[in-house]
Amino acid sequence: MELIRRLFRRAPPRIPGRLWAEALDSMPCLARLQDGDLRRLQALTERFLAEHAISGAGGFAVTDEIALRIAAQACLPVLNLTLDLYRDMAGVIVYPSAFIVRHSEVDEAGVVHEWEAPMAGEALDAGGAVVLSWEDALEDHEWDDGSNLVIHEFVHKIDMGSGGANGCPPFLAEFHQGIDPARWTRVFTAAYEDFRRRVDAMERRLPADFDEDDDEHLDRYAELAQGLPMDPYGAENPAEFFAVASEAFFVQPAALAAAYGQVVELLEQYYLQKALRAD
Ligand SMILES: [Zn+2]
Structure with a gap:
């Protein structure tokens, strides 16, 4: 089925040039790429957008600009590899700011501890989504301090492709x-x-x-x-x-x-x- 679906899938929609140029200007992490790499990144980003839903949560509306920025950053690590590394992903969910996640852990004495903590991003294992706070993703572009939330979470997703996130x-x-x-x-x-x-x-x-x-x-x-x-x-x-x-x-x-x-x-x-x- 997968092959047939791929053969008959229409070409992914093209990203308008102005939107792409604005996205590139807004993300320092893409500044080091040469022209040829940028063209390949654009084509990969178009495919990513055709294959994965990027939806808002917590009242957040995902605009084309935001979807494009997230997709382009997600594609950077796999630029010379394959989008198949993200096949096991139920879309991308974007909150306006940090979101609360309930955690639970069993300690050595068998006691279950539960707590809630605000998170900037999370990559869910076993076919789950990538969840992002747009406020935190945006800060990385404005401060340019070497961190990048979107790349971080998508790298976890890559890592999960071989038996859970373990650094290999x-x-x-x-x-x-x-x-x-x-x-x-x-x-x-x-x-x-x-x-x-x-x-x-x-x-x-x-x-x-x-x-x-x-x-x-x-x-x-x-x-x-x-x-x-x-x-x-x-x-x-x-x-x-x-x-x-x-x-x-x-x-x-x-x-x-x-x-x-x-x-x-x-x-x-x-x-x-x-x-x-x-x-
Ligand atoms: Zn992490």
């Missing part, structure tokens, strides 16, 4: 023959452990009574975090390390490349893109 994405026969999975695990595990040590050392320099509602404390945190090769959230677990390293790879790779050259080398082999623009 699926290696595809067509693209990744040159990657030794054992080396991937070795390099990423060593870098993750090192990064955790760096984040621990940074946190020891924070005020002992650190309060995340205190602006001075937050400024101090931001100042110390700038000394790290990437967002400290990458120390959370191997899946977050892979997602945060990928964000840095696509947006501001210099510090990551200086600290973890072998990670950047493997990400170049995985995404089949150069981290630093060759000019």
